[in-house]
Amino acid sequence: MQPTVTATMTDPIPGRAPAQAIASRPASILRDLPVPVLLYIAAVTIPIAFWVGPLFMTTLRLFLLIMTIPLTVQMLRGRYGRVFATDILFILYLIWSSLAIAISNPEQAIQQTGSVGIEFLGGYAVGRAYIRTRESFVALCRLLILIVLCLIPFAISEALTGRPPLIEILRSLPGITSVQILHIDIRLGLERVQAVFAHPIHFGLFCSIAFSLCFVALKGIIGDTRRYIISAAIALSGFLALSSGAILAIVLQISLILWAAIFNGSKWRWWYLIGLFALGYVVVDVLSNRSPIKVFMSYATFSPHNAYWRGLIFEYGMKEVWSNPVFGIGLNDWDRPAFMHTASVDNFWLVLAMRYGIPAFLFLATGYALVIARVIWRDFGDDVLMNRLRRAWVFTFLGLTFTLCTVHIWTNIYSFILFMFGSGVWFISARPSDPSEPDMESGAVDPRELRYHRTISSGGVAAPEPLVLKSLAPERNNRYSRFPVRPRAVAPKTDSGP
Template identity: 35%
Template sequence: MVAKAKKGLAEQSRIQGLGNTKKVVGLPAVAATFLIGLFIPLFIFLGPIRMSAYRIVLLLIFLPALVQLLKGLAGRMRLPDFCVIGICVWSSISLIVLHGISQTIEPIGVLWIETLGAYLIGRVYIRTPEAFYAVAKILFSMCLLMLPFVIFEALASKNLILLLFNKIGPSLPDLAAEIDNRLGLNRTQGPFDHPIIFGVLFGSLIGVSYYVLGYGRKIFMRMLQPVLLAVTAALSLSTGPLIAMNVQIFLVFWDKILSSVKARWYILTALAIVGYLIVDIFFANRTPFHTLVAYLSFSQGSAYNRILIWIYGTQNIFDNPVFGIGLEDWARPSWMSSSMDMFWIVGAVKHGVVVWVLWLALFFAVFLQVALKKELNTRVQYYRTGYLISLFGLFMAGWTVHFFNALFVYFMFMLGCGLWITERVADDEADTTSEERERTLSYSRFPPRAVRHTAGRPPSKTLS
C-alpha cells in the first residue's frame, strides 16, 4: 500500500505539466486568463470571425495544450478525451459532406477551438486541488463584482456593464428592450449575449461554492456564498438557471440530511428511477420530461415551447440520422421560433446520432469516473461532491436551454477541470493549501491535524 501511494504521488508530480510554471493565486495563468476572459464582452474581428477575449486565449493555447495531453503530461488518455475528439471529428465530417470544405472552414475551426480547446484548458491546466479551488474562487469573485451592477440592471433596465464596454470598443447589445420583463423586473444579461448565459453560469456554481469554497469554513460563510450566487443567477429570471439551482440545492440538502447513510446516493438513484416509472406508467399523457418542464418553467407557454422543441427536434434527428442537417435550418411549424432551447439535442440535429451518443457518453464518462474514484482524502472527497453536484445542475439545465458562446466554453471547461480527481491518492498534507492551513489554525488552539476534523470539517465522507 505504501509503495502504491508513493507511486501515485510520483505520478501526480509528473502530470502537473505546464500548471507548475506561471500561476495566479494558485491557478496557471492561462486558465485564469481564460476564466476572466469569459466576462469581458469586447471583440476584434478577423474577417467575419468575432474574436472574443476567451476565443483568443483558446486559439493561443490549443496546440500546446493538445501536445501536453497527447504526451501524457495530464495523465493517461481517458474515455472523455476520445469522446471530445470524436465529437469534433464527426461534426467536421458531417459539415464537409453536407456543405463542402470551402464553406465550412470557419465553422469547423470555431468548433474545434471552442469544443476541444476549452476542454483542454480544464483537462491540462487544472491538475491539483489548489488550482481547482482557485477556479471556484475566481468565478465567485466575478459574481461579487457583477452583483451591484445586475441589481441595478434588474431594477432600472439599463446594463451598465455593456454601456461601459461599448465605450471602449465593439461589444454586445443590451437586450433589455427586446426581452420581456418577468415578475416586474428586467432579466439581467450582465456581460453576456443573453440572460440565459448569465443565469446558468452563475447558477451552476451552488455545489462548487458550498463544498469547495465552503470547505473548512464556519456554517455562516459556507451558506452565504451559495446564497449570493443564487440571488445573482435568479435575476436572469430564466428557466434554465432555476432548474440548475433547484437541483443543486436539493442534492446539497440530501447529502447533509443523510450524511450518516453511506448508500445515500444509490438510494437517491433508485428513488429517481422509481419516480420516473411512476410518472411514465400512471400519467400516460405526460412523460417525466413534460412534468419537469411544466413545473419549473416561468410560464405554461415556455414549457409548451420546450416540449415542442423536443418533439420536432428529435424528429429532425431521426429524419437525418447519419450527418444531421448541418448549417441548414431545422424543420418545424412556421410559427415556432428558430431558437432550439435544448442543448442535449442540438448536436444531434446538426451532426447526427453519432454525435448525440458521443455527447451523452462524454458527460457520463466524466461524471462516473469522478464519482467512482476510491481512496480520496476528506478534502478531495468534498471537492468531488461539489463538482459533481454543479456538473449535474448543468446537465439538467441543458434540457431546457442551449449552451452557446461563453456558456458553451464554460461547460466544456467544467467537463475537463474535474478529471484530476481521478488521479489523486489519499495524502492529506499534499492536498492542503497554505490558505486552508492558515484558516484552520485561526479557528482553534488545537494542532492542525486535530483541527482538520473540528473546524467545520465533518469526518463523514461524501460519495464514498
C-alpha cells in the same frame, strides 16, 4: 548542498494541503492558479470582440486559437496524466461535427469548425491541463465566487433599468465591440440580467456553477456564516437572470445538498436516490398521457405556454433527428409547423443530435457521462477536503446535465462549461492524503516540530522530500525514561455533509 526549509503553520505539507492550510494562505488565487487560467477566465467574463477582415473574433477565440493545439497534443501524449477515453471521444465528436457541417454547409465549414471547435476543445484542454491539484481547484472556486460577487451591483442595476452597464462600456470603446444588448420581455416585474454574457440564461448558468463551489467546496475553508451569506448572494444573482434553466440548476444542487446532509450516515444514500428517480420515472410514464421528459420540461418552465412550446420543440426536433440520423441537418433550418415562427431550440442535447447527427451526440454524451460516473464513484477515504471538492463538482454537473435539456449554450459560456468539465477530470486519478501523515488539522502534531527539505530536481524545480518529524529523530528520543512513550492518538475525521 540541499536547502532546508522549516515548515510553518502556513506552509503546505508535502503531498497534502488541509483545508485550514489552504484557507490561511494569502492571495491564493494569484499564487495557485496558472496564468493561462487567469487569462482564460478574463476572456470569458470580459466579452471583447473585434473584426479581423471578414472574421468576427473575440478575445476568448484568440486566446484559444493560440492554446488549443499545443495543449491537445500534450494531453494526448499523457503530459497531463494518463489519456482517458473521454479525451478521445471528445476529439471524435469534433471530427464528426466538422464533417457534418462540411456535408450540410460546405461554405461555412471552415468558419464554424474553427470558431466552435476551439471553444469546445480549447476550453476542455485548458481545464484538463491546468487544474490538477486541490490548491488550484480551490483557487478556481474562490475566483469564480469573487467574479459573481463583483457582478452583483451591476446585475441589480440591470434588473431595474434593463441596461447592462459593463456591456455598454465595452461597446462604447473605439476599435472593439461586445455582445449584443438584448431586450427581452419583463418577468416578475424585473428585466432579465445578461451582465457580461450573450444571454441572460448564460449569466444564470455561470452563477449556478459558482453555487456548489461555494457552499460545498469551501466548507471548512471559510467560516460557515460567510459561506451561507455568499451562497445566498450567488443564488440571488442567478435568479436575476429570470431563467427557469438557471434556477433549475440551483434548485437541483440544493436538493442534492439536502439529500447528502439528511442521509449522511448511509453509504447507500445515492443508490436510494437513483432508485427514487427510477421509480418516479416509471410512475409518471404509467399515470401520465405525456412522456416523462415532457412532464419534466413542463415543470421546468415559468409558464404553461413555455412548457407547451418546449414540448413541440422536442417533438419536431426528434423527428429531424430520426430523419437525418447520421450527419444531421447542419446549420440549416428544421421542419416544424408554420405557427412555430422561431427556429430556436431550447435544448442543448437535442441541438447536438439535430445539427451533427446521432454519432456526434453519442461521442459527446458518452465522454461526458464517463467522467461524471468515474468521479461520482471516486472514494477519497478520510480525506475530507478532497471529498468535498469532488462532491461540489459532481453536484454542479448533475444540475447542469438536467438544465441543458431546457436551454441552449453557445460562445463564452459553452467554452466555460467545457473548461469546468475538464477541471474535474483530475479527480479520477488524484490520490487522497495519506492518513498516516501528521495532520495539522487535527492538532495531533505540534506544527513547530514539522520540517521538510526541498531538493532541486533535474528540471530545476524544487521538489519536497518526505516529511521529517524532529520529535522522532533518534538523537532526541533515546533519552532514558521509566515510562514507555505513548503516541498521541489522532481522532478519525468525518464529514458531516455539505
